[in-house]
Amino acid sequence: MAHSLYFIGGGNMVTAIIAAVRRKADQYPVDHIYVEEISQARIDALKADYGVEATTPESAPDADIVLIGVRPQDDVAGVAASVAKRFDPARTTVVSIVAGYTIDKLEDSLGKDFRLVRIIPNTLTTVDYGYSGAALNAKASKEDVDDFLNTFGKVLYVEERLIDVITGFYPPNIVYHFIDAYVDAGVLAGLPRDIARAIALDTLIGGTEFLKQRDVLPQVLLNINNSPGGVGITQAYTLNKTGFAAAIQSAVLAAVERTTALGANAK
Ligand SMILES: NC(=O)C1=CN([C@@H]2O[C@H](COP(=O)(O)OP(=O)(O)OC[C@H]3O[C@@H](n4cnc5c(N)ncnc54)[C@H](OP(=O)(O)O)[C@@H]3O)[C@@H](O)[C@H]2O)C=CC1
Ligand SMILES: O=C(O)[C@@H]1CCC=N1
Incomplete structure (x- = not known):
């Protein structure tokens, strides 16, 4: 079954993930890759290079996964609150790649109904070596994200306290x-x-x-x-x-x- 992905923030890390998803189309087919991104130049490049569909903060298409890919210095709480308003927790799993931003803090804005997975990926997404650390909230299970995460490297499910450590280890x-x-x-x-x-x-x-x-x-x-x-x-x-x-x-x-x-x- 083909998947539908929604990215908020279309910067360097999200671009590396999308490149890997496209590369692994055989094992992880996707119908739609939506990207909500402030910079017109970035969205134009993502459309040209990877055939993504541009969206706005009002868009709410059907999505298996919504990935929060903005920086910790951006309005992460605003983005999470907006996700909670637009997407259905019964349908959508939320993934955050925001460095240092804890599950507790995300749930302050997102609520506790969503399956939420905090990951720390790295840009080695297309060479099958990079490790992502992943921590699950109380609602989420590995099955919610495993196929997606495996498109961009290996996955280590760890206690959340180790996510900051893996981030600072800073591969590569x-x-x-x-x-x-x-x-x-x-x-x-x-x-x-x-x-x-x-x-x-x-x-x-x-x-x-x-x-x-x-x-x-x-x-x-x-x-x-x-x-x-x-x-x-x-x-x-x-x-x-x-x-x-x-x-x-x-x-x-x-x-x-x-x-x-x-x-x-x-x-
Ligand atoms: N780069 C890496 O190696 C890794 C990064 N991460 C995490 O990934 C996240 C992104 O990092 P990175 O890709 O390097 O950063 P980038 O600056 O390349 O990308 C962030 C993008 O998000 C856009 N943006 C900001 N606010 C919003 C918003 N509200 N809605 C839509 N788009 C928005 C920015 O636009 P504008 O610039 O115009 O503000 C920018 O294009 C961070 O949280 C970082 O901690 C995690 C692991 C590794
Ligand atoms: O340099 C940064 O802030 C981001 C977070 C982890 C990797 N890159």
Whole structure:
């Protein structure tokens, strides 16, 4: 049976989700993708690229899923209250991707009748690797959203308190930062940028694949690679001295705190 999706906010994250839904049309057919979006330029691009139908804050078409995709700095409460007026809780499941914005807070405006699922997706939606964290309200069950969520990656159903943590873990940004620094390191040491990029990308994929194949933590493989008094252990010592691990850990902790603060301060 084909589905009908309604997105409020048609920005970067929603665009990445819609791209994935279209890509998985065989496993998750959709009749309609409606998008309610302030920016005319964004809606024009979504229509041209993905055949979405533009709607207004008065629209109330039949929808299996309404996804709230505005920012925590936008009028999230106003959007949720408007959803409650327009859609039928017996028919429609509401999904929110708003960082930091809790189920309790959403229910203050939406009411408690809707099946509501708070998720944290990421933009790795079309490569089948990205993980979404998902937390259900009292009315919702996995079956309400599982097929939809699986169109844009893997799904981890977790306690709601872990949603902010997954948000601050912030896939895939840390990896992008690492690749950026690694490629620059190669260039600094004398490699042409295209060669540094090729080695960095394949090594990241290869290293990850090998860790999965061996089912071990990196320390086991580092012990094989680092010979006594050699190159690898010298590199490890330098990374330790420069606070490499602490830098990553501090960044994740700060991002978790920022997520919670954004949600707490949101309307
Ligand atoms: N980007 C990411 O990697 C991730 C984002 N998220 C969450 O997704 C949400 C969107 O983020 P992102 O896509 O990056 O942000 P964007 O700024 O790209 O998209 C938000 C869009 O919503 C529009 N908008 C604002 N208010 C309304 C409204 N009342 N009705 C309709 N449209 C509206 C904005 O228009 P205008 O700009 O004109 O105001 C903008 O086009 C956020 O809550 C974020 O926390 C979650 C996980 C990952
Ligand atoms: O940067 C942001 O605020 C959003 C929230 C999580 C991912 N992107």
